[in-house]
Amino acid sequence: MSKDRLFLSPPQMGGTELDFVKKAFESNYIAPLGPLLADFEQAFCELTGFAHCVAVTSGTAAIHLALRLLGVGLGDVVIASTLTFIGSVTPATFLGAELHFVDSDRGTWNMDPVLLARAIDEVEAKGKRVGAVVPTDLYGQCADYDALRAVCEPRGIPLLIDAAESVGATYKGRHAGYGGDAAIYSFNGNKIITTSGGGMLASDDSDFINEARRFSQQARDDAPYYEHTTIGYNYRMSNVLAGIGLGQLAMLDSYVARRREIFQWYEKALGGLPGIEFTSEAEYGKTNRWLSVILINEDAFGTGPETVRLALEDENIESRPVWKPMHMQPVFAGVPCTGGAVSEDLFARGLCLPSGSAMTEADLERVAQAIKSVIR
Numbered sequence: 001m002s003k004d005r006l007f008l009s010p011p012q013m014g015g016t017e018l019d020f021v022k023k024a025f026e027s028n029y030i031a032p033l034g035p036l037l038a039d040f041e042q043a044f045c046e047l048t049g050f051a052h053c054v055a056v057t058s059g060t061a062a063i064h065l066a067l068r069l070l071g072v073g074l075g076d077v078v079i080a081s082t083l084t085f086i087g088s089v090t091p092a093t094f095l096g097a098e099l100h101f102v103d104s105d106r107g108t109w110n111m112d113p114v115l116l117a118r119a120i121d122e123v124e125a126k127g128k129r130v131g132a133v134v135p136t137d138l139y140g141q142c143a144d145y146d147a148l149r150a151v152c153e154p155r156g157i158p159l160l161i162d163a164a165e166s167v168g169a170t171y172k173g174r175h176a177g178y179g180g181d182a183a184i185y186s187f188n189g190n191k192i193i194t195t196s197g198g199g200m201l202a203s204d205d206s207d208f209i210n211e212a213r214r215f216s217q218q219a220r221d222d223a224p225y226y227e228h229t230t231i232g233y234n235y236r237m238s239n240v241l242a243g244i245g246l247g248q249l250a251m252l253d254s255y256v257a258r259r260r261e262i263f264q265w266y267e268k269a270l271g272g273l274p275g276i277e278f279t280s281e282a283e284y285g286k287t288n289r290w291l292s293v294i295l296i297n298e299d300a301f302g303t304g305p306e307t308v309r310l311a312l313e314d315e316n317i318e319s320r321p322v323w324k325p326m327h328m329q330p331v332f333a334g335v336p337c338t339g340g341a342v343s344e345d346l347f348a349r350g351l352c353l354p355s356g357s358a359m360t361e362a363d364l365e366r367v368a369q370a371i372k373s374v375i376r
């Protein structure tokens with residue numbers, strides 16, 4: 001049996017990417033800086049509503065730059081979602097800051113604003129300063145920005161939205177990420193649109209983004225020779241990759257629509273099975289359904305998510321458990337977490353299903369059959 005492998009979230013090219021990349025070649029702008037990069041940033045500003053954007057090498061790099069320029073440093077504490085990908089939280093450690101995790105809200109799976117307020121109190125009770133709060137928009141659903149900002153703003157704590165997974169989603173009619181002091185996005189190969197690898201930092205604050213741009217290019221001073229008064233990074237996106245991004249942006253609406261259809265297809269095909277649950281969409285926005293996730297209740301379903309994962313693997317279908325919470329990671333042993341039971345439960349019961357926008361009806365059928373075969 002040699003069925004094609006079904007991946008969790010493979011890239012899908014729309015068709016015009018190569019035309020943009022050709023432009024880069026024809027104009028010989030193979031260097032990092034070039035006109036496509038400026039066009040990509042401009043187009044991303046128009047998409048998100050942010051006044052300023054800087055394109056960088058990854059979402060992780062965007063978070064690193066943002067935290068540095070928000071003034072996070074040695075001994076500060078960065079509060080982050082525990083249910084997230086590690087790239088969301090490692091940049092704090094690059095800066096010598098400490099981490100403090102916050103559990104998810106049961107309804108949205110995103111950072112619980114009530115627990116966030118408690119976490120800030122816990123950090124401050126130890127005499128430490130909270131340098132920033134970084135909530136993740138999990139699997140394409142926006143966190144409740146207004147509720148989180150209502151906690152951060154009166155205390156003067158910057159809010160950096162990790163919208164790596166939520167490009168194309170909305171919160172109260174605005175694009176994902178718009179609702180804090182700044183937001184980051186990822187164009188890694190598995191995200192809803194990709195530049196093969198890349199990220200974006202966005203904000204309405206022009207000084208902030210200009211500084212981020214300077215820091216992404218080795219923090220060079222304004223002089224004809226190379227002069228540096230501070231340490232920067234080599235984080236700028238290449239003009240060639242920005243070309244891929246421009247082609248992908250043109251496809252975003254259709255990819256979001258397709259991922260939402262895929263979720264609905266799974267919900268219809270599997271929602272009636274005993275012990276299978278889907279997450280509902282928060283009232284305040286529209287998720288991009290980057291990944292379709294099911295929760296499996298072992299008692300009702302008859303077996304747990306790992307059996308289902310292995311059954312899918314037997315059919316050459318990739319699936320994956322929900323992100324393992326950061327407070328359960330060996331590397332973060334001893335890092336405090338406010339709450340934790342919700343994310344632990346989601347990790348124990350959750351399974352991410354193939355969700356790529358190029359999936360066909362037959363692909364979806366294969367996944368559903370493999371899952372159903374487990375309980376037969």
Ligand SMILES: *Cc1c(COP(=O)(O)O)cnc(C)c1O
Nearest residue numbers: 058059060085087088164186188
């Ligand atoms: C993918 C991802 C990142 C990191 O993005 P990269 O571009 O891979 O560095 C950060 N946070 C979350 C929640 C992600 O899913």
